[in-house]
Amino acid sequence: MTRRTGNPLGFALALASTATLVTGLAIPRAMAKSTAHDGIALSNSYAGNSWRQQMLKMWKEASHQAISGGIVAKTKIVNADNSASQQESQIEDLILEGWKAIVIDAASPTALNGVIAKACHAGIVVVAFDSLVTAPCAYKVAYNYVHMGQIEARFVAKSLHGKGNVLEVRGIAGTSVDTDIHKGIVETFRKYPKMKIVGSVHGDWTQSIAQKAVAGVLPSLPHIEAVVTQGGDGYGTYEAFMAAGRGTPLIIFGNRQVELSLWAKLDKKPGGYHTISLSSAPGVSSIALWVAQQILAGAKVPKVVNVPLLQIHANQLQSWLKVLPQGAVATPLYSQTWTERLIAANLHHTAPPASPGPETLH
Structure with missing residues (x-):
């Protein structure tokens, strides 16, 4: 003692x-x-x-x-x-x-x-x-929303081997979140000269608004290999591409149940669907x-x-889907x-x- x-x-x-x-x-x-x-x-x-x-x-x-x-x-x-x-x-x-x-x-x-x-x-x-x-x-x-943009852009650049056309779907204009994620995306793509942001729209982090905005800009855009988003806009973006008959690009998702369900559905197709989902929680x-x-x-x-940030990878997809009700995040x-x-x-x-x-x- x-x-x-x-x-x-x-x-x-x-x-x-x-x-x-x-x-x-x-x-x-x-x-x-x-x-x-x-x-x-x-x-x-x-x-x-x-x-x-x-x-x-x-x-x-x-x-x-x-x-x-x-x-x-x-x-x-x-x-x-x-x-x-x-x-x-x-x-x-x-x-x-x-x-x-x-x-x-x-x-x-x-x-x-x-x-x-x-x-x-x-x-x-x-x-x-x-x-x-x-x-x-x-x-x-x-x-760190700048880091979120960096994660998205880096994943896209590596998945496309450093070359491709990208559509950016942004959030609500004027908010610090939108500004910071955009900054991270742009800064990272500068390191990949053959990665081009060929279009940018504001989806306001809302599926319906994103779908309408993407649908409005798609006719003026070349072939799109990937879409970087800010959360709440991935499913609406997918719907706009389907309605335009453009095929499915690599879309970064934002942890919504509807997006995770779409990812699980796309992943069942031959070759699967390679993406990530990340967002603030x-x-x-x-x-x-x-x-x-x-x-x-x-x-x-x-x-x-x-x-x-809450980042969801393919091996975590089903465990989240089991507990998320429709419409949840x-x-x-x-x-x-x-x-x-x-x-x-x-x-x-x-x-x-x-x-x-x-x-x-x-």
Whole structure:
């Protein structure tokens, strides 16, 4: 048995430090400030596609866990109609209502900065996720969307042996997500001089809009070997190619159930269908909620919490399809404990925890 010597307070502090190192948490839960009486609101810019619908569902499930577990008192969702001015007005209302934290999926990287600064000045924790903001006081739960574009373009270039015509289907114009994915695609294709982006349309991350946009541009385009996308547009793109009698190019999918089902169908044909599916996970809203809660609890949280993309390969396709209902998007539901580990990984610059799998879905 080791004999305890020295300052009892120093020994207690050492124990607390050890607990922090062992668990990887910013602060031990026993020492955290209670958030049981706090409320966290979600300001969402847009709810018009399956990704956003799934994102809202994941927020509601995480909120239920937080409220039923006595971790927070209440949550709320307000949706803007893809309008930065409407979202700004809604955030003004949330400030007046006295919410302790506001989580934001933004309509614009810059248009909300003024009202965000007002919220921060009022002592409200602001956490942006998915479509981010540039307001310095806001915390960010961030995917590396430039890297997403790089992954897509690299996969296409290697699959086509560095030569081919590519159609780019982009997201909502003006958002940081669209800008960053496009940047990664363009930067990567510069390394392959014989890879040509011969057309570009905005599909707004929505199947029907993507189908219409692609159908409108196809008659003016040469033969297309591949399509790079941003998620929510792969199936609509495929339908447009079929309607035009153009054959099926290599399409990068975006983790929607309809896209994964299409991939499984195409893969049954002779020779299979070689692609990948990747996207941000709609469950990132649950991470953002827990990040806000951790900040309110007094945990040390970096200004930017980086989250790994959810990438699905052929050998994972069936396990996701087994649990995804029609119209859903592949995503885990992230827990408070998993988020604490992610925060610790960001603080210590270590590998993020392994992403939960389809088993987290109900």
